[in-house]
Amino acid sequence: MDTSFAPEDMAFRDEVRAFFADAYDDELRARLQHPTEYREAIIDWQRRLYDKGWIAPGWPKEYGGAEWTPTQNFIYETERAAAGVRDVIPFGLKMVGPVIYTFGNDEQKARFLPRILRSEDWWCQGYSEPGAGSDLAALKTRADLDGDAYVVNGAKIWTTYAQHSDWIFCLVRTSNEGKKQQGISFLLIDMASEGVKVNPITTIDNHHSLNEVEFNNVRVPVANLIGEQDKGWTYAKALLAHERTSIAGVADSRRALAELRRFAEQEVNAGKRKIDDPLFQKRLSDIEIELMALEYTDLRVLASVAAGGAPGAESSLLKIKGTEIQQAIQGLRMDLAGYYQGVLPTDLDPQALGHEFGSSARQAYMYGRAATIYGGSNEVQKNIIAKAVLGL
């Protein structure tokens, strides 16, 4: 057993730190917070990563990736969260990109991958449907072959950033024969196509990032089909496993916990700082101890992946525990905000309002509810562990 880093890893860590300090500057941070400028700011940041060669660390080098070791990935993620640097938008880089380079044809690779790397296309994900939640394979959106195109009808829901996206990757039903997992195909659809309609969904954090996407007789060229027709479920499953490798969110939770501590040093009740309150300390350390464990659970999975293992049902554990910890932090932060937890964002000066983190606590708490529901609800993750690990 050995958890010390090799000298080259330490050098890499220094390089990451230096890069963040230099490239993720205050001006960029400000723009990323801005309600209208953030889309362009994200693109700017992703271009800086692209120029550095770090935009797609997990991709093979032949497609423009960096092929980092799992240890490098771990170091990068740790430093990223510690520096408060936002992650890249995952839909192109972490989700459809790997599907295209693994299962797509040469033409598709040449057409889509470079534009993903350069952040020229924004992607969104079309999996969930209004009628099918955790039961993904029960999807009903239909794609009927008509000459050289599929005609798509149906609707997708919970589509993050659909309002900003150029493309959507979709699971669609191309056959009703056999098991429901069969007969599903993986289609790439231009959001500018006729018949695509985006309906915004306001979520309980009072933000609009989710959407419903309707398809009314949308014609999609057969050239946009990934792999074979009716085999899309296989490609999607491979992607899901890929998606879950950094799902624990340890580094981000660590940062959130540190923030919470800072807030608890400022917050005072009857002259006593909350950070000195034994019950508060207990709640905080309950979470921290779980997180210290999860960090090593994450490392154990990482080490097994590095040794050539595949992240299997362990990623379900990482997801469940990771999201439980996130929500526990968000809940504690709400409590810390006291009366201010209810304040909605306004144009009012936080200084005049009298409190700096109440509204952001509310937003994080509300938005955070999604973590245990999306990407395979925690209930589904438990089913996976019960079946795959416990053999039940």
Added chain:
Amino acid sequence: MDTSFAPEDMAFRDEVRAFFADAYDDELRARLQHPTEYREAIIDWQRRLYDKGWIAPGWPKEYGGAEWTPTQNFIYETERAAAGVRDVIPFGLKMVGPVIYTFGNDEQKARFLPRILRSEDWWCQGYSEPGAGSDLAALKTRADLDGDAYVVNGAKIWTTYAQHSDWIFCLVRTSNEGKKQQGISFLLIDMASEGVKVNPITTIDNHHSLNEVEFNNVRVPVANLIGEQDKGWTYAKALLAHERTSIAGVADSRRALAELRRFAEQEVNAGKRKIDDPLFQKRLSDIEIELMALEYTDLRVLASVAAGGAPGAESSLLKIKGTEIQQAIQGLRMDLAGYYQGVLPTDLDPQALGHEFGSSARQAYMYGRAATIYGGSNEVQKNIIAKAVLGL
């Protein structure tokens, strides 16, 4: 809403207190703790209750009961637990007695009820079987009619005090037709019958109160059949509802909590009393608050029974919460005992040993594990609520 007691209830409370102070004396308390004398001491105590007319508060007066109001029952139970007075052995008085006076014939009533009231017969319960736990109706013990007797073959398990008992009431299978709940009969079996064998079970509290009871061609006169053959399940179910009215154990838990407090005032770590430790206070008050709630949940059920309602699935709630609270108290008491929690009872003087409640903490904790398993496991209780209350 009115939770104050009427003057006659206050008078009754004073009478109960006075009776306990007088009749449950120190000599009796000592004998009840003694490993060999306790059976006779229990009988003595029950005779005192009999002489007072309080041995069967819930029975109709015509059979020798007291017909207390639910409020009187509540007062009695509260005072009983507060005074540390043990409850009567339930198998005759609370379990088979009501079945006999409700479903038995006149001959059975005359034969068995007076002896139960006078504690002349000890009863035990033959429901569970080695193969059937929570699935009570899956029982296999067979009773085949042969002339004027049933011939019983099979085994019962978890039979409390079988080693002391004169009689056992059993559910036995008399038919295999129809649903498994049909074809079950309710038989009273003399433990002195040929072919009855009691095998002791040592439980994890290192005590012997449970047993397996084997029946090998035991002949039971048909006169010992309660009600109709094949209808025993109905009688047993009626009994179960009867059994659960004081299942919450609020008064006993309150006493246990008060004891815990006393121990926590004595136990010291680095010069600080545990009772002053904020984390200990939190754990204690977490339990107390749940118990304060349960006390009123109990009263609400009681009030609805007093108003003529039947205790339905609410009794499942009382059982679940009541046993969770009991186990939480037992767990906290173990922690309080520290190193001494592991000490097995010996002939050593507790003073020489250096600690007075370690061994009893262990015993209560271990024995307490049964509470969530027996009498319908808490899982089964949840199924009952899901079905009966939530309509799932």
Added chain:
Amino acid sequence: MNFDFSEEQVMLRDSVARFIQDDYSFDARRKIAASDTGMSAEHWQTFAELGWLSVPFAEEHGGFGGGPVDVMVMMEEFGKGMVLEPYFATVILFGGLLQRAGSTEQQATYIPRIVEGNCLGAFAFTERQSRYELADVKTTATPDGDGFVLNGEKVVVYNGANADTLIVAARTGGEQCDEDGISLFILDAGAAGIDRMSYALMDGQRAANLVFKDVRLPADALLGEKDKAYPVMSWVVLEACVALAAEGLGIMGQLNTKTLEYTKQREQFGVPIGSFQALQHRMVDTFMSYEQTKSLLYRAVCTLEKEDEDPARDIHALKVMLDRAGRHVHSEAIQLHGGMGLTDEMDIAHYAKRLMMINATFGDGDHHQAQFNALSFA
């Protein structure tokens, strides 16, 4: 011993329930929440006409003379409907202080106005630094001739945006966190020297920060005894906690009912998700959380009704339970609703938000558990 409601209480409950059924659908509520004031003046008049605004007040001022049970049955129904109108701020808090501390004259002036629906009140007690500590008061009222001059700031004042009359806690003696030396003043919200900054809270109500700059108060603005307001505030806050808990219980019941209905309808993997045993057992748990909260509410109300018993311990326990059980219920409701529970257009999250504001009001579970422990382990 019984837990039955009187005929009058049943009528009161049904009258609120009917109003919500008929006039306060979730959509109707959304429109009110989105309006400038976040409340309906028309509804407020209806409340007055139906006598609801009179419930806890003494009959001599046109009140109904109701007790804790009457308040409870109403608040529970308000909770079910997520009623936005400032009943709690005006009748329970502002009215409660008037009732308890006001002179006969002050009561005769203000209570009839409340009862008739002509007064919207607010109690300004929280300060930037005070968090949940009622005695932490920096706002000062210094003697000035016969009267006082008020200086300081109050924040997150419930109904602060709409209130026409304020009761303000200010320091007339002692040090920052002293219980002694706090006084209450009743004044016009539009008085010269008051700067009001209004904003919305997540539960739809309109709060405000109020800055007082040399606000001149006449002698009769003093509500109750000078320097001795703390026990009055504490008592009214305790009573208010019970009212809030009743509202919270109404919400918890709705969350459980709606979640149960949803799981019976929503199909996944070919069956209603309510048929999954793991979810069934979790819904049994939320049912038990609801019942246990109800029991502590009844306990606190029964103790409040017995005038010779101190209800503080029961009420702290109730507030602790409301936190734990409320969190449990709202988390499960959102989780079991899946994505739908995360949308602003469904009522689930709105119930959750109101429940969380109730939790934060006068201190969360941890705060009240510390007070419970202080009483238990003194």
Added chain:
Amino acid sequence: MNFDFSEEQVMLRDSVARFIQDDYSFDARRKIAASDTGMSAEHWQTFAELGWLSVPFAEEHGGFGGGPVDVMVMMEEFGKGMVLEPYFATVILFGGLLQRAGSTEQQATYIPRIVEGNCLGAFAFTERQSRYELADVKTTATPDGDGFVLNGEKVVVYNGANADTLIVAARTGGEQCDEDGISLFILDAGAAGIDRMSYALMDGQRAANLVFKDVRLPADALLGEKDKAYPVMSWVVLEACVALAAEGLGIMGQLNTKTLEYTKQREQFGVPIGSFQALQHRMVDTFMSYEQTKSLLYRAVCTLEKEDEDPARDIHALKVMLDRAGRHVHSEAIQLHGGMGLTDEMDIAHYAKRLMMINATFGDGDHHQAQFNALSFA
């Protein structure tokens, strides 16, 4: 970065596992537990022959020179088999103190004896009043000529019944709870003036209370520096906590595995109870508790191996997790075994009892969380 075991570690693990498989069935263990000494002298010799008693000791004294990982792999296997022989008391605790504080001469005297299986040791530190506070020492060692005179009492001394040699913590200066002024002494358990009262603990081991009345100690009985034993004791206790956690993890794994197997076989309502989703999700929870405990164990071991890092915080965290997760796992194991889990003849409750003794040893989760917090919020 890797979490692999070395070839030697794998061999060590397999050798213990094989012994338990072949010679330490639950029935065989029961017989040992019921014997007078509660341990098998024959097995102890086997331990010596297989080199297990040498693992953590330096090579110069015939040790194997093993580190925390080596100890961990052994202890985990001992946990799986609920091994009764006093490896922990003799090798980890007694041996650990010798190794850390003993003079070259003392080490040369005692370590080879331990390694050869000719010394059963015990560390006497707990007193009636001390609970989990290592510095709470009332037993005194007063100077007497070249040596000392020992007076006082130690309670619940692990392996106290069988030990032939003791290390005793006694006060040579300072006040009752002072960290300064504590010294360690090594002495024959049969020395004149020692009164030993032996009894069994629920996990089968034999403990004792020891009363010291004017026990005369030569100068060379002092182990380590006079008055300065506290840091040594603390360090050895921290290391011992990690060893205990490894044993506990072995137990938790067994409880989970056996419960899982049981639910797959046990039929109720016509199907295996393992097919009920509510139970499945609960077993997923116990699986996660196990994995999280394992992770903290690995974390603590890795930190222990890096000599320049202070492992205290990681180890306190581990002990907290061991409490919470261990309680969770053993409670569910008993509950899901139904009545069977309550019988003395099944192994389930025995695992639970050992787990609870491990939890109590050197302080339960609450105790360690307070220490964790003291380090975190200083």
